[in-house]
Amino acid sequence: MKKDIVYSLVAKELRRQKEMIGLIPSENTVSPEVSRVLSSCLSNKYSEGYAGRRYYEGNQVIDQIEFLAMDRIKKLFAVPYVNIQPYSGSPANFAIYFALMQPGDTLMGLKLSMGGHLTHGHPKVTGSGRFYNSVQYGVKKNARIDFAEVEALAKKHKPKVIVAGNTAYPFELDFKKFRKIVDMVGAWLVADISHVTGLVVAGEHMSPVPYADVIMSTTHKTFRGPRGAMIIVTDRGMKRDPELGKKIDSAIIPGLQGGPHNATTAAIAIAAGEASTAKFKKYAQQIRKNATVLADRLMKNGISLVGNGTETHLMVIDLTKYGPGLGTQAAFAMDVAGIYANRNTVPDEQGSPFYPSGIRIGTPLVTSRGMKEREMKKIADWIAEVILHVKNQPLPDDKKERAVFLKEFRKNALKDPVLKKIRREVRALTAGFPLFQS
């Protein structure tokens, strides 16, 4: 039988990942063990329901796997209740809202443009923004959460749910401060720690467990497991409503989902096992060390960062001083140079969400590949070289001119000798850091 072209495309993607430096802070690379169970026979099986109470026969082994995954997560976070069936982070957040709110109730979250997530109530275009009365808080001039605004908005709008979580916030999130405000207005505190779970587990970021009622996390970011999500109910949440765990379960199925993805469940169990080791703790520490070195070196090279640095795994490069909207060109040029990241808005964005003035970068993936401080300095120097190389090519104001300009910019970047030189150097570096490490 002729080999399907899909296999060669997968091989091509594997080569891309191996040869390039991945700095997208929500990405990572999993262990061979996680990878192996993901492509196992477990995905053949239907298991609607929960371990020990299924609608389908033949789940004797799947039940054991799901119990194991739940036990390991509960132990890891020291929490009484977890659901590991959400298909991903976005549906998991929706399940929490489904369990805690009625359509039209008020939901408060961080603005997307200031580092929040679409599912935190972004207006008009998202489900969370349309089905609920969305109120959004922001950050201050120093790029930190504006807790005075959170408090004022909470008192004014009396939200049912306040979400504490983000996707592009370089600082540690203070769940204790959120708890204080939540208690003033009687809301539920939902901590969405998708990005920082690995850091939380390793004690490298404040834990939301003592403060939140419900915690959501994806399992594929710093946690380094499969694409998926978990919903935790804390002791506090269970005390407030002993039925809360059951309500979350019902929101997943029959509320929003059908059968769980069993291969994912097994991979979560393996990732949870890995996350309980001393090796994982070291990895989480190194993520932060790497981020600090990367940030310091970028700033030393004259590159500005939102909030002037990082306390976590990520930072946002602020290109505003070169004119609004340079993020698109800079991210494209970095990609040509072998370093991929994503363009991102900065607080007080002068460009637009589609042509923003920032680039978001983070260290989880490169840390998983074994890179350390020395490599971070090189990466920072390359990024600075690329940015300074393209900084004089700002986006035209006129919309029609933009398309022509960008087409020309991309064409030129692809054959730019400076970017090609960096790409060769990047390839030489990445050859020493395997993508999959046990």
Ligand SMILES: *Cc1c(COP(=O)(O)O)cnc(C)c1O
């Ligand atoms: C990634 C992320 C999500 C969504 O996860 P998906 O798996 O992409 O649906 C939700 N909230 C936060 C804070 C995230 O970082």
